[in-house]
Amino acid sequence: MKLINFKWQQLILGLGCLLLMIACKSFYPTTNSDVKPLKVATDPTFVPFEIQTASGNLEGFDIDLMNALAQPAAGLTLSLSKGIAKVAGFAVQFESLPFDGMISTLQAKRVDAAISGITITAERLKTIAFSRPYFKAGLAIAVREDNQNIKDFKSLQGKKIAVQIGSTGADFAKTIPNAKISTFNSGPEFFQDLLNGNVDAVVSDAFATLYAIKNGKLKGIKVVADLLTQEYYGIATPKDSPYLDAINKGIATLLSNGTYKQIYQKWFNAEPPQLPDSWP
Numbered sequence: 001m002k003l004i005n006f007k008w009q010q011l012i013l014g015l016g017c018l019l020l021m022i023a024c025k026s027f028y029p030t031t032n033s034d035v036k037p038l039k040v041a042t043d044p045t046f047v048p049f050e051i052q053t054a055s056g057n058l059e060g061f062d063i064d065l066m067n068a069l070a071q072p073a074a075g076l077t078l079s080l081s082k083g084i085a086k087v088a089g090f091a092v093q094f095e096s097l098p099f100d101g102m103i104s105t106l107q108a109k110r111v112d113a114a115i116s117g118i119t120i121t122a123e124r125l126k127t128i129a130f131s132r133p134y135f136k137a138g139l140a141i142a143v144r145e146d147n148q149n150i151k152d153f154k155s156l157q158g159k160k161i162a163v164q165i166g167s168t169g170a171d172f173a174k175t176i177p178n179a180k181i182s183t184f185n186s187g188p189e190f191f192q193d194l195l196n197g198n199v200d201a202v203v204s205d206a207f208a209t210l211y212a213i214k215n216g217k218l219k220g221i222k223v224v225a226d227l228l229t230q231e232y233y234g235i236a237t238p239k240d241s242p243y244l245d246a247i248n249k250g251i252a253t254l255l256s257n258g259t260y261k262q263i264y265q266k267w268f269n270a271e272p273p274q275l276p277d278s279w280p
């Protein structure tokens, strides 16, 4: 009888522990392993926003920003199943994709989001959604260092211009009268064409080009001082994404708690400019 009593006590104790564990799990914030990782597309050829290191790791301004958003400190709240909202850090799973295919991949909902220096435009907003602006950018003209003729939009007329397929630079180049446009998949390719003398100028994102020149990665090329456009980058998601609200709140938190400034200074060694809360 004594032996049986002892077993009952063990059983009750065991059940009690089990109940306590279940209760704890539903009261406390979930850990990364409880939440399915957010699949985020990026094209790691856009220095210094997304870079693939020799060992295959991703780094860059956008990568740091996305990883910071995924920290619980950013206040990101993901709505989980059964309508329960939990504050949770979540894992980000980056997926490398060519820039040109990013919008259609988002549209087809094959990824949850994309961060790749993507400019918010009215045209793109017809098919996908964007977060609030997270980076102030703009297009610039890049030419070979010895070029003295190309200084502004007007001097691009009738010239041979290289652009990246599907980029805002490519859209802009279409507005230049009589320009002969060559399209390329990514920055390293169009700058090579410029250095080879096959084209007269490149129209692309100013910050990426300026960064590459400053860090000695792009020799023999200069950027014309005046920007051609003012643009803002946003994190792109499919339309009606359940994550967009959380991403926007997370960006607001990173802007107000100093994390954004830290990331900006790490990559650009400068004070970040003021960002609007919404686009345009």
Ligand code: GLN
Residues within 6 Å of the ligand: 043, 046, 099, 116, 117, 118, 119, 120, 164, 166, 167, 168, 169, 205
């Ligand atoms: N900002 C440009 C665009 O959205 C180019 C971005 C990129 O090459 N990653 O079109």
